[in-house]
Amino acid sequence: MTGLPVSVPGVSARVVMQTGCGPYAYIVVDFEPPGPDGASEFLHTVSDDRLPHEFLPAVWDGIREGLGGVAAVAVLTDGGFHEVDSRDQGYRLAGRYAGMAALAAAGLGEPPADRGRQIRVNWPGKPRAGT
Template sequence: MAAHRRLPVPVPGVRARVTLNIGGCGPYAHIVADFEPPGPGGGVLELISIVPKRRLPKAMLPALREGLLEGLGGVSAAVLVTDGSFDEVSSWDLGYRMAGREAGRAALIGAGLLPPEEAGTLRWTTWPGQPRPKRRPRPYG
């Protein structure tokens, strides 16, 4: 993907919920975000969270930002985090990087910058209008 491309259309309601079980806990991360084309003069990533700190501590936002930058692959976007959750034991930076990476890729698919088939590679992310995998016919016998 070429650097400095802009997200062409809004992709609202992207939900990423990472739930891995490594040694009994975590990483866990949960975010809901609206992706928009960046504003005039906006950087590669404009990130704003309106989630209360008790639900999503500010300390997790740098990891989320790293994941979003990776997932967006150089495409500029404005991201508004509208919901999320955190667990004292199971939430690590790794979970929020993973959530951000998948959410960024979901936004690219939703905006038509990645093929719909890529949706099948996203394990923890959903969004309105998400392409569903085609069902294979069941073999008889």
């Protein structure tokens, strides 16, 4: 398993599905190269009132999927939720997009495409539309 070669701070992903009842999810993640043991790790600094901790396993599952086997330390630094529309599915999707964005920022993968207003992802060095 390879490891993320550089730090990628401030990757954000927002999922806003307007059909039916959501899902809604918002996360901000800092990615770091793995430690000396080369293992992936998930940490968070987000309080339960910003993002209920019941959603953390879904975020981590999505991040691992998005990283596609590349080891990294992922630190969830912010998040948001909607009392009615937030659910695991949205956080898993946000995590996947955040992981893919970290790979793109590190030069290890293709950038994830925004899906209109439904899924928005930002990362350091993200190309602007039309450039």
